[in-house]
Amino acid sequence: MLTYLARRLLAVVPVLFGVTLAVFSMLFLVPGDPVKMMLAEFVTTPDQIAQMRAQLHLDEPILKQYGRFVANAVRGDLGTSIRSRRAVSTEIGENVGSTAQLAVASMAVAVAIGVPLGLLAALFRSSWFDAGSMIVALLGVSMPSFWLGLLMIVTFSLHLGWFPATGGGDLHHLVLPAVTLGMIASAIIARLTRSSMLEVLGQDYVRTARAKGLAWWGVVVRHALKNALIPIITIFGLQFGNLLAGAVIVETVFSRPGLGRLIVGGILAKDFPLVQGTVLFVATAYVLINVLVDIAYAFVDPRIRFG
């Protein structure tokens, strides 16, 4: 197990190195002068442009710049926002909690809806329930999160007055955004759970367990679901990343503070250090979450750690 852990953790290093290189290169891929682009809305003197260039260390050799970027990032220094003049890490620190809360709550909603829906659809294959739940899942996959969010606001906030439409902070503000994001992810989880269960239910060991006279639900829970969970856990990691990215949109719909709004605000304000720092943070978090998921299913399935 330790060998597997070490191997999996080591594999992350080149990916993270590549991620820093990609994010660092963003500034150099800007058509034209990035400093002039960032300061386009302001009346600037050549001195101010030179000052900004010095602040971003753009006058130094490119390798030195990259070295500084990585060394600073490792220390948690992601630069300074051009608009707010505050450290990007401080801005991220103030917003990460809200996004993490939203992603975890949405995942809970997605699992609570998706797994039972997919499980029942597989168990009652070819029934009206199977067809109905898969149609709902297909609609869910096709639904734009920003429209679902607006429908939630109209129904549960404007008409029924149950939950606040916008803002963040307490649990009350979390419900609508989490349900919006979670419902869309639940559609994907339901489809995967169904197909994964169908595959396992056709296996010999399930037939043997039934033939031995074991109770139907016992076979489903102890033999089938346990094995069907492995691909489902895999999709958790991917879905968690999608939820982090989906938060970008849902946070805007519900005017909720978070990393998504930070990135969008940064792009609109041409605040490059803020965008770079936040993108780097989210991508790194996504990579690390996937490593944790890999390790989690090595625990669930011994074939993976010894394979």
Next chain:
Amino acid sequence: MPSSILESGSGSRPGALRRLTRHRGALLGLVILAALALMALAAPWLSPRDPIKTSPREALQAPGPRFLLGSDQFGRDVASRALHGARISLTVGLIAVAIAVALGTPVGLLSGYYGGRVDGFVMRVVDVLLAFPGILLALAIVSVLSPGLNNVMIAVGLAAVPNYARLVRASVLTAREQLYVEAARALGSRDLGIVARYILPNVVAPLIVTATLGLGTAILSAAALSFLGLGSQPPQPEWGRMLSEGRDYLREAWWISTVPGVGIMLTVLAMNLVGDGLRDVLDPRLKI
């Protein structure tokens, strides 16, 4: 050879087109798509009014005989804007997927066929790009290119390149081990000829399935970026933008957001139905 995959009654997968039209979901998707494509093409003639022209005195009119699907806060006809929006959304989706396929396919072919260091390098780059979840890579690209509809198309397309490269590479890895490829190599065929004649046809089926499903995703992503204010700019009638513009009028004019919302959902649903059907017919191994 799967080069004729859609030709009825020929090749190794006979009757694929016939089976597709017998697939109820795919048929429904095709009908919806055909209707949407027709509306998009005929938008200039079908639209009752100019989609951009404002008429403040007729603002926020409910759906009725004068405005079939109501008017927005500037008195613009929502139906006309939605029709032109279909045009923009379908075009954006098609171009984005075309960019992804055009760049991802050769990269995947090269990587899978030659293997070794080329493959190692390409796959590491793909791994890095896949480390940016969902729409984040498209957001990062838009931040580099600056907001705008054309840049959103490019960003959504470029962000999908790693997925296509990986998919094509996987198909090539299977195909290049086939006996007929070895035979072609033994007979002295050139690499380019082998790839074009024997490898590429094997890639087409999964590529068509993924591109069809990817079209829906591309339309969703582009609409999302426009909703965030990073894509189409006013007064362009783009569905994501229209949804965003209707946000402040949810209580008194629900139709401003609902019409483009239904438009996006129907389009993506149709793509998913056709994509699922194509997968069942062409490449059942990919089924989830």
